Amino acid sequence: MTTGLDTEVENTPASTPAPRRKRSGGGLGRYILVRFLLIIPTVFILMTVVFFLMRITxxxxxxxxxxxxxxxxxxxxxxxxxxxxxxxxxxxxxxxxxxxxxFGMSYTDRTPVTEILTTYGGATFELVVYAVVVALVAGVPLGMIAARTRDRWPDAVLRVVAILGYATPVFFVGLLLKLVFSAGLGWLPVAGRISTRGELTMGSILNPSPFYLLDALRLGRVDVLIDVASHAVLPAIALGVLTGGIFLRLVRTNMIGTLEMQYIDSARSRGVSESRLTTRHALRPALIPIVTVMGMQIAMMLGGAVLTETTFEWNGLGYMLAEYMKARDYVAVQGIVMMLAVIVALSNFVVDVVAALIDPRVRY
Structure with a gap:
């Protein structure tokens, strides 16, 4: 027998599930527009701070x-x-x-700042790309191994390696790599982006780009390609070790959490191998945090590029920034810092948009 009270309870709005809130295209478009517009005040504030701080000296x-x-x-x-x-x-x-x-003209060498940015910006971009590749190649597989061997000796060793990776100063890693692989073993060049012979060969290219690797591929000379690649190995490792250690910890932590979820247990009960569980089911969720922090890591890499380029005499924006700062060249420093700020802001913008698209936890 059903009472009136029972009927009233059954018909209350609380007893029916609330409709799921769907994301709308307008919401995503508004989110992208707002994130893009935030780039303007970010660059403006940094430019203003640098302008006045440089003049204090x-x-x-x-x-x-x-x-x-x-x-x-x-x-x-x-x-x-x-x-x-x-x-x-x-x-x-x-x-x-x-x-x-x-952007004005530098005081020390009377070079337009736009020319400085176009000439040396490609070298820094190339170095950061190499470093990101090193960080991903080293950090993601090692993080997977650490997660699969949780609380065993490989996990403990890899956690120590990760801590050393992001705690060791970039310049110290660079000097150590030069001491071992250049001065000691003689396997790799000690400095520069290319040898003198290779640079003369590259001079024959019409309309050269600021990217040596791309020009070496256009030239079609294996010896020049090897020359460019060998000069990039040590700087890329020195700059990529920092981010590689962070990626290792992120992948390990998130993959451990994913491997403990119910759907992983269900797949394991059906006989799915541990290697397949790791690579097919747990890896993608573990990579989402890497995407979300990639913008911050690029900012850290650009900061580390100043030390890396100075250590290896890699003629990029970081190296030139250090030189112009020593000369107190206001105009050149302001232009380079603003360019780096734009790169970081755009990187964060792209990362935020990608994270909003692939991570359901992001709300806009």
Whole structure:
């Protein structure tokens, strides 16, 4: 017998499941637009901070020529460069030039900053790509092995390796690699992007690109390709070890959590082998955190590229940034830092969009 109270309870809205909220295309489009627009204030704030911080140390003309010119000559040089004007005036002049695509001209070598960015940006991009490949090739398989051998000696060894990987300074790893494989064994070049002979050979290419590996492939010379690749090995390892250790820990942690889920137990009860469970069922969920932190890792790699390029005399933006900072070349430093900020912001934007598409936990 059914009472009126029972009928009322059965018909209450709480007894019916709430409809699932579907993602709409407009929501995704709005999310992408907002994330893209956030790039503008990010770059603007960093550009402003760098502009004023660089001027705290004094102007480059006084630093370079202070002891060799009379005070009148020094004042004349500062006036010609515009460093005698109020900072706020200099800032708005620089900002106006940036909005027009004019990043100025470096003081030390009188080179347009846009030319510096196009000339040396390709080298840094190439190095970061090599380092990402090293990090993925080393970190993902080792993380899988650590997860499958949880709490056994291979897992303990790999966890120590991961800690050493992301805790050891990049320049120390670079110097150690040079000491062992270049100075000691003589297997690999000690510095540079290519040998002098290879650079002369590459000079025969019409319309060369800033990417040596691509030009070597266009040239079709195996010896030049080997030359380029051998120069890239040690810098790529030195820069990739840091991110490789982080990837190892991420893959291990997330794969252990995935292997303990119910659907993995169900597949195991059906006789699915452990290797297939690891590679086919648990690997993809474990890679999602790598995608979500890739933007941050690229930022760390660009920071490490300054030390790596300086250690291996790899003529990229990091190497030139260190040189221009020593010379207190405001204009060149500002342009390079802003370019690096744009790269990091765009990388984070792409990573956020990819994460929103592949990870159901991301909400927009």
């Amino acid at each position: 004094g102007d480059p003309i006084t630093a370079a020529l202070g002891g060799r010119l009379t005070p009148d000559q020094l004042a004349q040089r500062r006036a010609e460069a515009g460093y005698d004007r109020p900072l706020i005036v200099q800032y708005f002049d620089y900002l106006g030039g940036v909005l027009q695509g004019d």
